[in-house]
Amino acid sequence: MTAAIKLVLDKRIQNTIQTTQNALVELLTQGYAHSDITITLLAKQAGITRKAFYDRFGNVNQVFVSLGEKVFLGAGQLVADEELKLPLAESSLGLTLIRSFASHPFDVVLLMHNMPGELIGNAVREATSSILERALRVNEIHGLTPAENEYLVRYSAGSLSGVIGAWGDREFRDTPEAVGKFFSSLFFPGVDQFLMQKKNNQFNFNESSHLE
Secondary structure (H helix, E strand, C coil), rough: CCCHHHHHHHHHHHHHHHHHHHHHHHHHHCCCCHCCCCHHHHHHHHCCCHHHHHCCCCCCCHHHHHHHHHHHHHHCCCHHHHHHHHHHHHCCCHHHHHHHHHHHHHHHHHHHHCCCCHHHHHHHHHHHHHHHHHHHHCCCCCCCCCCHHHHHHHHHHHHHHHHHHHHHHCCCCCCCHHHHHHHHHHHHHHHHHHHHHHHCCCCCCCCCCCCC
């Protein structure tokens, strides 16, 4: 396969993915619930065949996941390494994240209200985990235990989901600057304290089970 042919195929794949994601948004906008959306309905809305759908996705949930990744992982990709330097509470990280969601609030609201909880939770955790991994690298922090990492990721993802959900429920009336400042003030001081303790070898999570 030549490079030119591969480029054309890659563009077709991306176009199909984008078209299917747009079709999902359109169906949700029309009032279809997650349980109402079938492959046949989604393919028809996207103007593609079922075969073309299966070439890109295994089921409807995978379309939800791909849209969630686009929204949440895309936000993390906008964050510069400089914004990940401690203390995070004094950086523009929170504002950058919130502004990214403000650029397509409609998709955020639709996902928060219609995407199954487990799927949206996974999407937010994956995005949060990616950002935290970069923050650890930028600040040269090593040695997080599996328990520390899991608690940190889930705490971070839960906080971010809660703020985005509240903002969406308020119909995005509040400015990104106000929400970003609130999120940073509420969330980052605790994360900063933990990460500084890890950096200075002043914290260790005892993972021994109380059930033993």
